Each structure stands twice: as C-alpha cells, then as structure tokens.
Amino acid sequence: MTGQARFTIQPGGTLQGVLRVPGDKSISHRAVILGSLAEGETRIDGFLEAGDTLNTLNAFRQMGVPIHHSGGGRVEIGGVGLHGLSAPSGALDLGNSGTGMRLLSGVLAAQRFDSQVVGDDSLSRRPMGRVIKPLTEMGALIRSEDGCPPLSIQGGQTLHGIHYAMPVASAQVKSALLLAGLYADGETCVTEPAAARDHTERMLRGFGYAVDISGSDICLKGGGRLQGCHVDVPADISSAAFFLVGAAITPGSDLTLKHVGVNPTRVGVLNILGLMGAEIALSNETTVGGEPVADLRVRGGTLRGIQIPRAEVPLAIDEFPALFIAAACAEGETILSGAEELRVKESDRIAAMATGLTALGIANEVFPDGIRIQGGALTGGAVESFGDHRIAMSFAMAGLRADGPIEVKGCDNVATSFPEFVEMALSSGLAIRVRHD
Numbered sequence: 001m002t003g004q005a006r007f008t009i010q011p012g013g014t015l016q017g018v019l020r021v022p023g024d025k026s027i028s029h030r031a032v033i034l035g036s037l038a039e040g041e042t043r044i045d046g047f048l049e050a051g052d053t054l055n056t057l058n059a060f061r062q063m064g065v066p067i068h069h070s071g072g073g074r075v076e077i078g079g080v081g082l083h084g085l086s087a088p089s090g091a092l093d094l095g096n097s098g099t100g101m102r103l104l105s106g107v108l109a110a111q112r113f114d115s116q117v118v119g120d121d122s123l124s125r126r127p128m129g130r131v132i133k134p135l136t137e138m139g140a141l142i143r144s145e146d147g148c149p150p151l152s153i154q155g156g157q158t159l160h161g162i163h164y165a166m167p168v169a170s171a172q173v174k175s176a177l178l179l180a181g182l183y184a185d186g187e188t189c190v191t192e193p194a195a196a197r198d199h200t201e202r203m204l205r206g207f208g209y210a211v212d213i214s215g216s217d218i219c220l221k222g223g224g225r226l227q228g229c230h231v232d233v234p235a236d237i238s239s240a241a242f243f244l245v246g247a248a249i250t251p252g253s254d255l256t257l258k259h260v261g262v263n264p265t266r267v268g269v270l271n272i273l274g275l276m277g278a279e280i281a282l283s284n285e286t287t288v289g290g291e292p293v294a295d296l297r298v299r300g301g302t303l304r305g306i307q308i309p310r311a312e313v314p315l316a317i318d319e320f321p322a323l324f325i326a327a328a329c330a331e332g333e334t335i336l337s338g339a340e341e342l343r344v345k346e347s348d349r350i351a352a353m354a355t356g357l358t359a360l361g362i363a364n365e366v367f368p369d370g371i372r373i374q375g376g377a378l379t380g381g382a383v384e385s386f387g388d389h390r391i392a393m394s395f396a397m398a399g400l401r402a403d404g405p406i407e408v409k410g411c412d413n414v415a416t417s418f419p420e421f422v423e424m425a426l427s428s429g430l431a432i433r434v435r436h437d
C-alpha cells in the first residue's frame, strides 16, 4: 500500500517543445450531462479522462445511461432524453468535484426519484447553499447539514422557472439553474454580476436548445428537447496555465500548447500574464463545437508585478495559484483583490498559496479577498498542497526558478484534473519526480 504522492523538483531548466494538455474539465462535465439527457447518440472527442469527469460519467451510468468509454478521449453516449434517467441504487459520489455536484444538483432536483450526492473530504466542506437556495425557490427539496455535502434530493417535485440575480459570478450556480430550468414550468433566467464561463449556454445551443442571452441575463424555457451531437473538447486552458506560467518565468523557455480553449470567459490567465509582460502568441485560431481554440506559444522573459484588474478575476478564477508563482518571480509587487471566491475552492487557495510562498522565501500579505505578493528570489523548501491539485502543480512549476529543490506534499489529487501532469512536465524540461510517502 503506497501513501500520498509527493513531488520533488530539482531547480533550474527551461520548458521547451510542443504539448497538448488534456481536455477541458468544465466542457467534459457538461458534454456527459447534456449527452445523457439528449435524445440520440452523442460522441465526445477529447474528453478529460481524470477523476472529476469520470465521476460525473459514472453517476450517469448509475442512472441507467449507456455510456461507452474505451479511452483515448472518445466517449459515446446513448442519450436517454430529459425524462429517461432511472433511480441510482446508491449515493452518487462526485469525489473532489464542486462542478459535478452543483451541476448534478440542478438535474437531480427535477427527477421523479430521490437521490443522494456525496463527495470527498474537501468537497464535503464546500458551500452548496449557493445552489440549494435558488433551486429551493424553483420548488426543489434538498436537504443538507449546514449547507455542505452530502445532499439528499427528494424527487417528484414540480419545478417552476425563476428570475435569479446571482450574488457571485458562478458558472456552477448559473449552470445548475439552467439545467433545472430545462424541466421547469415557464422561463428560468439567471443574471450574472460579472461574466462567468459560458460553456453551458454554448453547449445547450449546440444540442439544439434555445437560450436567450441579453446583456447579463441568460434565459431558457422548460419543456424543450436536447438533440445528441458531436462534442470536440479543446485542451484545458486551466491545465495549460501551469505550463504558460512555467515557461513565462524562465528566460530561454519556448513552449507551444496546442488546441487550447480560448473562450473569452476563460482567458484571464492570458490577459494577466500579458499585463505582466509575458510574451504569448496565438496562432491557428479556429472554433470547435462553438468554442474558440488556438495554439499558444510562450517564451520566457522578465515579468513585472501588477495590480490585477478586478474584471479579470472571474476569467482567471482557477488560474490564480499558477499566477501567484508568476507574481513571486516578477519584479515588484502584485496585488489581487476581489477574489474571496478563492477561499472556497478545493482548498482555501489564498491561505494555501500564502503558506507555501512564505516557506519558499516570498514575502506576501493576505487579505480577506486577495493577496499582495512581493516578487523575489525563490528558495527551495517543502510545501503542502492541502490536497488541492492546482496548488500542487503550481508549486511544481516554481522549481524552474528556485535556488534549491522543492518538495510538494499531498499530490494524489493532481489526478482529479491532470493525471498526465508529471509525464508532460518531465518531457518539456521540468526536473520532477514522484515519490510515495
């Protein structure tokens, strides 16, 4: 029996070559959900084969959806239609995934059968009130203890459309309500305070479902049908982000990331690195399945610290751990505010990154909604991932600029989003090894 994986990274090196990181996690979840609820066949290419998305796939299998998955990113789904799911024999385990749990809550709230959704320790601490409250307004019956998982969802309710002004810009909340809205009487409208990723809206249209978007209002009417289709999943910009940062902080690096999703609601990491002075060029820009993609070539150089514009926060929400490493290597200070959402991700990402940066000699000051990072010289040292995949991969990239070895503890959860990380990082020039405690 082996224990938790631990990364050790020898200092130095550069990142070189051409990589295609695995498929987009958000789009992969949605492709399985909509493919299962559609009529007819859906074929997915480029599906992310990682813990989080496989848990969503298994949840639909447990509800009787025939899903053929033979690896290589190809998934074939025999859609059962909006009313064709059957009661699962046990609880649906969404593992580490907030997206899986929140989006499924919207679907399950509208079913005839009762269900229970559970998750791992990290997910069991994450707030679900943000979906329970508006779904309850729609007529759902969801029980939880203190608004955290596990959730018990009572079937057989009639849902009605609501107009909901989201208090935070959350794509998960928006998506849960739109999914419930497919089953609701009348119109369901969500108003977002700032643009959150719009993959659900794009994909609903790809499955032939009408979605009205006017300014910050996203509306649909219940009672329609989804038609199975082909979904081509781009490479995940959130996984590409570790490599973008790794190459950007190391003079001499020259790395190309192929076929990366560059949906405007996801490109905060490119915008922020650009403001910091990183050299990133887009080429081969095209659209697949309604989603823009491009190849990204990044060359290493000197970065400067910046005040991160608030408008970029929702567009880069998952990339801040990696961006904090860029800030640590930049000249001057970088300030982030308006990002309290980082406190309720797979870990408290402000606290987790601050602790690790301090251990590596980088001065920082934590605020309730952000952090100030003073660029400086990274030392070697040991850091904790707090079980958070993105914290682990971010600190791995810090090894490129550290003056001694870095050890990252608790890295098993890297497999929730990016099982090939170590292999790809090694092949592009990071001196990383995995050990088991």
Ligand code: S3P
Pocket (backbone or CB within 6 Å): 025, 026, 027, 099, 169, 170, 171, 172, 173, 175, 196, 197, 317, 318, 341
């Ligand atoms: C996601 C939305 C974001 C993001 C998460 C994936 C999605 O969460 O952090 O990793 O696929 O909808 P919020 O909606 O909570 O901001």
